[in-house]
Amino acid sequence: MGPGSDDHEGRFELYYHPLSPYSQKVLVAIYEKGLEFTPRIVNLKSAQERARFRELYPMGKLPLVVLNHGPLIPESSIIIEYLDGLGGARLIPEDAEDARRTRFIDRFCDNYLIDSASILFAEGAKAPAHQDTSRIETAQHQITAIYDFLEHEVSHRVWAAGAEFSMADCAAAAGLFYASRIMSFRDRPNLAAYAERLATRESVARVRAEATPYLQALLTRIKQLRETA
Ligand SMILES: N[C@@H](CCC(=O)N[C@@H](CS)C(=O)NCC(=O)O)C(=O)O
Structure with missing residues (x-):
């Protein structure tokens, strides 16, 4: 389970950087749940990568989840809410x-x-x-x-x-x-x-x-x- 190279139905892309704390927060959630995803590491210190990423998401903030044929999901807590809907151990309790x-x-x-x-x-x-x-x-x-x-x-x-x-x-x-x-x-x-x-x-x-x-x-x-x- 974890990063993979092939896109397929249901798999999401995660734009992130391993040093970004908000990315780390979402990665912990993904690993807790054992979800498959396609990793897209973005180096925001590179002007070129930053500009390309802003074309995708104008706020330019990591992490960002991109669904196959679906909406963008920015904001770490909202991403985790989304991941909770995919299954695995709940990270936001039902109670x-x-x-x-x-x-x-x-x-x-x-x-x-x-x-x-x-x-x-x-x-x-x-x-x-x-x-x-x-x-x-x-x-x-x-x-x-x-x-x-x-x-x-x-x-x-x-x-x-x-x-x-x-x-x-x-x-x-x-x-x-x-x-x-x-x-x-x-x-x-x-x-x-x-x-x-x-x-x-x-x-x-x-x-x-x-x-x-x-x-x-x-x-x-x-x-x-x-x-x-
Ligand atoms: N509220 C956002 C914060 C995201 C955020 O600030 N990410 C930082 C990296 S940890 C970032 O992309 N900074 C780049 C910038 O502000 O230009 C979340 O929870 O995802």
Whole structure:
């Protein structure tokens, strides 16, 4: 199961990049469900690829699902809702209250964790003289608040939104992959244990293993740029 080269009825294309956190969130969902898909890696740093991708989807945001003879499906959470309809273990529970909690933690991880971690990562890639300190401080405060919130949530749950792995964990895994490299979980034992459960989950481990060569290449490039700055 997983990436394949032949398009056929029912298979969807996924435009993504292994380093993009929102792409990672959707890949975790796909691997959880064991769905077949046709991978289309897009490097948005290439002006040519970015322009070509914007012709397909004017917002130019990854990930994007494209169906055979069907509509475009952008937005990671909406993609996961779509994937839930295809079968496999549910990532958005049927029970209304469980679904509400799952969607809330998913939004929370997207809007605050992933976005703040992305800001810290982007600022960290700049030479110190070019870093925006107030942007960094705001993102650090957000991540501190998120860590505290998650520490409480996973003190009484195995997964972020309940007993079963859900869309909330897909989003948390993507955010924590980056945030934990920049800010430690210091004095938050429940969050540290949850992060360890995520890291050993097959779907998450696979997504991270696929991202690792890209991450290493990026870190090497950042180091070289900073040395020559
Ligand atoms: N709300 C969107 C966010 C997607 C997003 O921001 N993707 C990033 C990559 S992780 C992107 O495409 N950035 C390129 C850009 O903003 O130009 C989702 O959940 O899919």
